[in-house]
Amino acid sequence: MRIATGGISHETSSFAVKKTTLDDFANGFGLFRGDEVIQRFRGANICTGGFIEGSRTHGFELVPLLWGFAYPSGTIVRKDYELLKEEFLQRLRQDEATHGRIDGVLLDLHGAMVIEEIPDGDGDFIEAIRNYLGDDRPIVVTFDLHGNHTLRRVNAATAIVGFDTYPHIDMAERGREAADLIVKTIRHEIEPVMAFRSIPLFWHTPTQVTANPPMVEVIQFAHELERRQGILAVTIATGFPWADVPDVGASVIIVADRDATLASHAADEFSNWIWEQRERWYCPPKSVRDAIREGEIHGRYPIVLADHADNTGGGSPGDSTEILETFLDMGLSDALILYIVDPDVAKQAHAAGVGKQIDVLVGGKSADIQGPPVQMHATVMAVSHGDFTYDGPMYAGLTGNMGCSAWLKQDGVSVVVVTANEQPLGPAFAKTLGIDCRSMKYISVKSSAHFRASFEPIAGIILNVDAKAIHTHEFPLLRHQLRTRPVFPVEILPRDLS
Incomplete structure (x- = not known):
C-alpha cells in the first residue's frame, strides 16, 4: 500500500495589508520536499508526524511530496500558489510514473487559506488532487479548528478530520486518526460518507479553549457522537472571521460509514445544538485597563493578557502598541510584552550592543489601526539571532527562529522585539534571552489561546x-465584502444588545 502525503497550509487574514508570497512559505515554517518531510516531522506533534506514525503502525509506504506552511498573513499571491500546487501534482505524477500507482493521499491542511481570486484555497487544492486521482482513490484531510469550511472541499475529499483541541495539542493524534481512516478505506473495511452544515456564527476566542467551559461541552458532544455506531469522525470548526470569504463562520462535518442518512441526522443534531447555544459562545471584548484592574483584584500573578486583536498566529502584523503604551503610562513593574514585530528596532539594539541605552520608536509601523509608534529610552538587555526549540505541547520536537531579536527594558517594562511574525506559543524563546516569565507580574502575549498550553x-x-489592532473581536467593525449571509453576533444580535 502506497499513500502520498503533503499539503499547502496557511491561515489567511484578508485584513492584513501584506500579501503572502512563495518566499513567505520558504522562510516561514518552511517548504519541505520528498524525504525532507519525513526527516523534519518524524516524532513531531503535527498532523504529518501522525501520518508518519500511522505508516509504521499499519505498514504502508508513506510517499512524501511537498509540505509548505507560511506563517499566518495576508492573501496569497495567485501565481505563487499555482506554482506550489503544480509542483505537488507534478511530484505525484512523477512518483507514479517511477514507482507505480498511489493508493490514496493524506493531506495536512489548515482550512482558512485564501488566494487572490480563489476564496476557498483549501477546496481548490483538494479538488485539483481529486481531478488527478479520479473518484476511486481516497483523500483524507486533517484541518485546523479554525477552518472556514465549504461544500467544495467536503465534496472533493473522502473524509475530513479536524482538531479537537485549542490550543492545538492533538495534531499528531489527528494525523494518526486520518491514517487509520485511509487504510480502512483502501482495504474496503469502511466506506466514508460526509455531511456538512455551515453555521452563521462568529465564535469569540475566549470561549473556544477546549479544556474549559463552555467549549469542553462542545467537544464532549462531538465525542459522544463519535461513540455512536456507524459514526467515524466528527469535526467542529469555530471558523476564522478575519478571512473575507463567502463561507466565513463555524461549521460541523460528520463522517459516517456508508450511511448518508446517519451522517445527515448527526450533522443536524450537532449544528442545531450549537446554534441554540450561541449566546454561550459570545464574549464581549475587554479593554486593557479593565483587564489589568480585574487581574489585580484577583490578586494572583503573573496577570497574563492575551492581545488577541494583534495575534500574529492569525496573520495580524504584531506591532500594535496600545498595551505597551498602557504599561508605560501606568508605570508597571515586572511587566513584559511578547512580542512586538519590529525588525528595525531589533537591528538598532544589535548595533548598540547589550547594556547600552537606545532611543527608539517601537511598533506601530504597519497600519494606522495598530496605533502610533511608542518612544522608548530603553536598555538593551539581550540580543539574539532568533533560534530556539519549542518546549511546550504544541510543536513539541520542532525548532523555530524569531530572526534578529532583542530584549529591551525601560524602567519596569520589558518588551521583546522580533523579526518573525510568529506568536509566543510558550516562554521558550524568552528563556533564550534570559527572561524568567515566572518572575513577572504582568505579561502580554500577542496570541489568542495557543500560548495557554505553556x-x-x-x-x-x-x-x-481587545487592544486596537486589525484582528479586533468587535466583529461589527470587520468590513466583510464577500460574506453572503447575516451572522451572530453582527446582524443577528445577542439578546442583551437586541
Whole structure:
C-alpha cells in the first residue's frame, strides 16, 4: 500500500495589508520536499508526524511530496500558489510514473487559506488532487479548528478530520486518526460518507479553549457522537472571521460509514445544538485597563493578557502598541510584552550592543489601526539571532527562529522585539534571552489561546483583551465584502444588545 502525503497550509487574514508570497512559505515554517518531510516531522506533534506514525503502525509506504506552511498573513499571491500546487501534482505524477500507482493521499491542511481570486484555497487544492486521482482513490484531510469550511472541499475529499483541541495539542493524534481512516478505506473495511452544515456564527476566542467551559461541552458532544455506531469522525470548526470569504463562520462535518442518512441526522443534531447555544459562545471584548484592574483584584500573578486583536498566529502584523503604551503610562513593574514585530528596532539594539541605552520608536509601523509608534529610552538587555526549540505541547520536537531579536527594558517594562511574525506559543524563546516569565507580574502575549498550553501552569490569571489592532473581536467593525449571509453576533444580535 502506497499513500502520498503533503499539503499547502496557511491561515489567511484578508485584513492584513501584506500579501503572502512563495518566499513567505520558504522562510516561514518552511517548504519541505520528498524525504525532507519525513526527516523534519518524524516524532513531531503535527498532523504529518501522525501520518508518519500511522505508516509504521499499519505498514504502508508513506510517499512524501511537498509540505509548505507560511506563517499566518495576508492573501496569497495567485501565481505563487499555482506554482506550489503544480509542483505537488507534478511530484505525484512523477512518483507514479517511477514507482507505480498511489493508493490514496493524506493531506495536512489548515482550512482558512485564501488566494487572490480563489476564496476557498483549501477546496481548490483538494479538488485539483481529486481531478488527478479520479473518484476511486481516497483523500483524507486533517484541518485546523479554525477552518472556514465549504461544500467544495467536503465534496472533493473522502473524509475530513479536524482538531479537537485549542490550543492545538492533538495534531499528531489527528494525523494518526486520518491514517487509520485511509487504510480502512483502501482495504474496503469502511466506506466514508460526509455531511456538512455551515453555521452563521462568529465564535469569540475566549470561549473556544477546549479544556474549559463552555467549549469542553462542545467537544464532549462531538465525542459522544463519535461513540455512536456507524459514526467515524466528527469535526467542529469555530471558523476564522478575519478571512473575507463567502463561507466565513463555524461549521460541523460528520463522517459516517456508508450511511448518508446517519451522517445527515448527526450533522443536524450537532449544528442545531450549537446554534441554540450561541449566546454561550459570545464574549464581549475587554479593554486593557479593565483587564489589568480585574487581574489585580484577583490578586494572583503573573496577570497574563492575551492581545488577541494583534495575534500574529492569525496573520495580524504584531506591532500594535496600545498595551505597551498602557504599561508605560501606568508605570508597571515586572511587566513584559511578547512580542512586538519590529525588525528595525531589533537591528538598532544589535548595533548598540547589550547594556547600552537606545532611543527608539517601537511598533506601530504597519497600519494606522495598530496605533502610533511608542518612544522608548530603553536598555538593551539581550540580543539574539532568533533560534530556539519549542518546549511546550504544541510543536513539541520542532525548532523555530524569531530572526534578529532583542530584549529591551525601560524602567519596569520589558518588551521583546522580533523579526518573525510568529506568536509566543510558550516562554521558550524568552528563556533564550534570559527572561524568567515566572518572575513577572504582568505579561502580554500577542496570541489568542495557543500560548495557554505553556503559560497556564505559571499564570495567576489569563484575560483576553481587545487592544486596537486589525484582528479586533468587535466583529461589527470587520468590513466583510464577500460574506453572503447575516451572522451572530453582527446582524443577528445577542439578546442583551437586541
